[in-house]
Amino acid sequence: MTRIAIKLQKIINEIRHAEAEARRASHSVQLLAVSKTKPSNIIIEAYQAGQRHFGESYLQEALLKQNELAHYQITWHFIGPIQSNKTRQIAQHFSWVHSVDRLKIASRLSEQRPRDLPPLNVCLQVNISQEPTKSGVQLSDLADMIEHVSQLPNIALRGVMAIPEPAQTFAQQKQPYHVLYQAVQALGKPELDTFSFGMTGDLKAAIAEGATIVRVGTALFGMRN
Ligand SMILES: *Cc1c(COP(=O)(O)O)cnc(C)c1O
Numbered sequence: 001m002t003r004i005a006i007k008l009q010k011i012i013n014e015i016r017h018a019e020a021e022a023r024r025a026s027h028s029v030q031l032l033a034v035s036k037t038k039p040s041n042i043i044i045e046a047y048q049a050g051q052r053h054f055g056e057s058y059l060q061e062a063l064l065k066q067n068e069l070a071h072y073q074i075t076w077h078f079i080g081p082i083q084s085n086k087t088r089q090i091a092q093h094f095s096w097v098h099s100v101d102r103l104k105i106a107s108r109l110s111e112q113r114p115r116d117l118p119p120l121n122v123c124l125q126v127n128i129s130q131e132p133t134k135s136g137v138q139l140s141d142l143a144d145m146i147e148h149v150s151q152l153p154n155i156a157l158r159g160v161m162a163i164p165e166p167a168q169t170f171a172q173q174k175q176p177y178h179v180l181y182q183a184v185q186a187l188g189k190p191e192l193d194t195f196s197f198g199m200t201g202d203l204k205a206a207i208a209e210g211a212t213i214v215r216v217g218t219a220l221f222g223m224r225n
Contacts, residue, residue: 004042005049007220008033011203015214018207029207032077032196034217036061037224040068046220047072055079055098055215059086066093079161079196079215081135088112096121098161098196098215101136103148110152119156123196124149128176129165136162139183146187159194159212160184166201173205181210 001009008031015029034055035043043054043065052073056062057080066076077096087108090097100106100122113120124145127136137145142160149157164176177197184192198206198214206214217224 002045002049004045004220008046008049008051011216011219014203015207018204021204022208024207029211030213032079032213032215033220034079034199034215035065035221036080036217038221040065042221043069043074044072047074053077055217057081059089063089063093084108091120092117094120096123096158098123098213099125099135100149101125101127103145106149106152106155110154113154115154119154121158121194122149122155123159123161123194124157125161125163126180128162128180139180142183143187146189146192150189150191157192159192159196161196163199164202170205173202174209177206177209177211 012031015031016026019026019029030053032053032055033046033051036057053075055077062076076094077098078090078094079098082090082099082105084105087105091109091112092114097109097120101124106122109120109122124142125136126142127134127138146157149155160180162176162180167173181195194212195210196213196215197209197211200216200219203214203216
């Protein structure tokens with residue numbers, strides 16, 4: 001096995017273990033491999049070890065790699081900040097977007113989604129650290145945003161994404177995810193089935209609080225270049 005294959009297996013084992021500890025169904029959590037800053041040959045290594053979902057944060061870099069990897073059956077997720085002038089290419093070249101935090105961006109993605117592709121899967125990024133400078137929908141605005149985004153024709157609103165402030169203890173790591181999970185459940189919308197929670201440092205806590213997608217970069221590919 002290659003180094004990446006070994007790390008991939010280790011992370012998948014950790015995910016299965018965390019699911020069991022949280023008394024959640026096996027395979028209820030999916031691994032998104034965050035490949036930003038990593039070259040295409042590293043992505044191929046993970047692909048050959050079985051990984052199919054990859055996350056990218058920088059559009060130009062992602063488009064270059066998508067071009068190089070056009071013959072692989074990869075599902076691409078956009079997870080980075082989105083400026084208005086980037087929405088067209090994101091709508092054209094990704095299956096998922098985790099980082100939608102404004103109605104204007106969601107509307108543009110819907111308008112610009114090519115009609116021959118299935119609806120774009122979208123998660124709303126929620127600011128659960130309550131810091132005015134951080135990007136993300138405020139929790140108090142979430143219900144309204146969901147109402148509006150749900151009505152866009154070429155988007156499938158799937159759920160929420162969060163990047164909490166780093167926290168030390170397991171309890172502190174779980175707390176913001178708990179709050180957001182409960183807030184979404186309270187809306188009673190079964191179509192919101194995706195909780196994009198957790199990265200290398202807090203994957204276990206995220207799975208304990210309902211994550212269905214964990215976004216892992218460093219643990220899989222090492223420090224970023
Ligand atoms: C880079 C990034 C990740 C991966 O973080 P690691 O700590 O390297 O696992 C996850 N989510 C988002 C939104 C990112 O930008």
